[in-house]
Amino acid sequence: MKKIKEITKGKAKSMFTTENQEHLIMHFSDDTSAFDGKKKEALLGKGVVNNQFNAFIMDHLKQNGIETHLVEVIDNSDSLVYRLDMFPIECVIRNRASGSICKRLGTEDGLILENPLFEFFLKDDDLGDPLINDEHIISFGWATHEQILEMKKLTYKVNEILSKLFLDSGLILVDFKVEYGVHNGKILLADEFTPDGCRLWDSETMKKMDKDRFRQGLGDVVESYHQVADRLGMNIKT
Numbered sequence: 693m694k695k696i697k698e699i700t701k702g703k704a705k706s707m708f709t710t711e712n713q714e715h716l717i718m719h720f721s722d723d724t725s726a727f728d729g730k731k732k733e734a735l736l737g738k739g740v741v742n743n744q745f746n747a748f749i750m751d752h753l754k755q756n757g758i759e760t761h762l763v764e765v766i767d768n769s770d771s772l773v774y775r776l777d778m779f780p781i782e783c784v785i786r787n788r789a790s791g792s793i794c795k796r797l798g799t800e801d802g803l804i805l806e807n808p809l810f811e812f813f814l815k816d817d818d819l820g821d822p823l824i825n826d827e828h829i830i831s832f833g834w835a836t837h838e839q840i841l842e843m844k845k846l847t848y849k850v851n852e853i854l855s856k857l858f859l860d861s862g863l864i865l866v867d868f869k870v871e872y873g874v875h876n877g878k879i880l881l882a883d884e885f886t887p888d889g890c891r892l893w894d895s896e897t898m899k900k901m902d903k904d905r906f907r908q909g910l911g912d913v914v915e916s917y918h919q920v921a922d923r924l925g926m927n928i929k930t
């Protein structure tokens with residue numbers, strides 16, 4: 693599988709075209725960013741663990757009825773995916789309050805929410821990824837009403853499947869972000885699911901095992917990602 697042209701270089705990944713128009717190669721780099729790109733660092737080995745972590749989660753979701761863009765893992769840090777028409781939107785579910793919502797609503801870190809809370813954010817670093825709602829999405833034409841319903845339904849299902857998967861390994865899925873795109877008229881789960889885009893706490897000690905270790909300067913970021921992977925029984929090649 694050959695990379696032909698880099699079409700996007702994001703904060704953590706690069707997407708390359710391949711000989712097949714339907715496919716892209718998703719390369720996970722070591723680059724790590726937080727606070728809308730204001731804090732940046734390369735964390736050695738992060739790309740390799742995240743690529744394989746993502747593939748494990750996407751496979752698990754597929755086995756549980758969620759269709760994803762993943763075609764196959766190519767090597768330690770690269771995967772082949774379907775090329776999608778992406779929604780410029782992030783879908784977030786929070787089981788507990790942590791991060792930006794605590795600032796926004798003055799909530800204590802870790803507060804258990806009565807119900808999983810779904811939020812949409814616009815993917816726009818310059819604007820600081822603002823919180824938006826269904827009305828904004830429809831008025832600005834970012835997605836249709838039916839697509840909104842489908843993205844919500846899928847994200848709640850992802851939450852159910854993964855909350856159980858992580859809890860069985862002694863980890864609380866505090867919150868997570870996913871992205872979707874369209875392939876042949878069908879909405880597929882795209883982008884990545886890794887500790888870069890979710891919060892995972894040890895269910896006994898409440899130790900943070902995700903990208904908050906980077907945001908908050910707690911250290912051992914990649915090591916923690918490996919510990920999570922080990923607990924879930926992933927066999928990460930380095």
Ligand SMILES: Nc1ncnc2c1ncn2[C@@H]1O[C@H](COP(=O)(O)OP(=O)(O)O)[C@@H](O)[C@H]1O
Pocket residue numbers: 700701702703704705706707716761773774775776777778871873882883884
């Ligand atoms: N299957 C796909 N087809 C096309 N674009 C995708 C696909 N999966 C993810 N993307 C996009 O590729 C980029 C991934 O790189 P990333 O470093 O995460 O970027 P960002 O800095 O925008 O978060 C994102 O813009 C994401 O929306």
Ligand SMILES: [Mg+2]
Pocket residue numbers: 702703704
């Ligand atoms: Mg991203």
